[in-house]
Amino acid sequence: MERRPFFVLGDLAANTVTGVVVAWATAALVGAGWNMFVGMWVGMALGMVLAFVLSFAAFIWFLGAMEVMLPVMFTGMAAGMVVGMGIPMNSFAETSLAAVGASTGIAVFVFTYVIDALLGGKVKKWTT
């Protein structure tokens, strides 16, 4: 598992920023009158694409390739899903979008580090 402060803080920042950007972008696209499921799928797709672009435009120069792209795309998908569903359901105010996006990014960051710690090291069985 990654322990160097530059990368740990960088991963945290990348996921947090991505969550906020995707939350704002999804809210700008998905309207209150949308069907909840349509909003969810649109948000997920938009989030993944935006996260992919953000990774290439900014994060990989500093933080690596897979190690930043995978969690950031997961953050994009999750933040897009949450906001894409939430806007039609009036689940949260527009002022809390940044908090929702940032929390999603932090949750994905923690999730990725936990899974990485569980999978890391020598393995006896492999499928990939």
Added chain:
Amino acid sequence: MDHVTRAKWDKAAATFDVMNGRGPERRWGPIKEAFFSKMRGEILFLAVGTGLDIRFFPPGQKITGIDISPNMIEKAKQRVASYDGQMEVRVMDVHEMDFAPGSFDQVFTSCTFCSVPNPVDGLAALGRVLRPGGELHMFEHTGSRWFPFNLMLNVMTPLSRRVGPEMNRSTVQNVARAGFAIQEVENHFLDVVKTIRATVPETTAA
């Protein structure tokens, strides 16, 4: 010679260092240093690229590097020349290597088999140029068995393969399919970035 693959990597050579240099090399530097420290004997390094990995090679080794792309080799020349040991590089397709069977003690690859068009054939070709008992050392990124990471890798692959690698390959399985005996697999990021050590069986070539 696979001209489609050569053209793809010739085109990628111009921006390869920008895309792969700073972030990934800083991230993977310590792992690569430990990985390449196992170099011994006659060594084949597959897919030299622009030579970014050469700085991690231990000094004093005898290394033959190949790459399918002349543009990549051209960019690598300065790094090859600065290596503190014997190193030569040649333009060659892994599927059409002209080395005699059993020429090498070890083969090293670094993020290579995400890009070789026919990975099992390419790995089998490496088995032929290794001596019986010879070692294959790979630092590779592969697909993942875990959701949501496998979803991300599958989504990225149709786009990434146009300009470079595939993200969802089952490289460890491919190594076994090519006839190698897997000795060790170590995950370095999730089950995606990993090192693989395999050997050619003593009795039969891979």
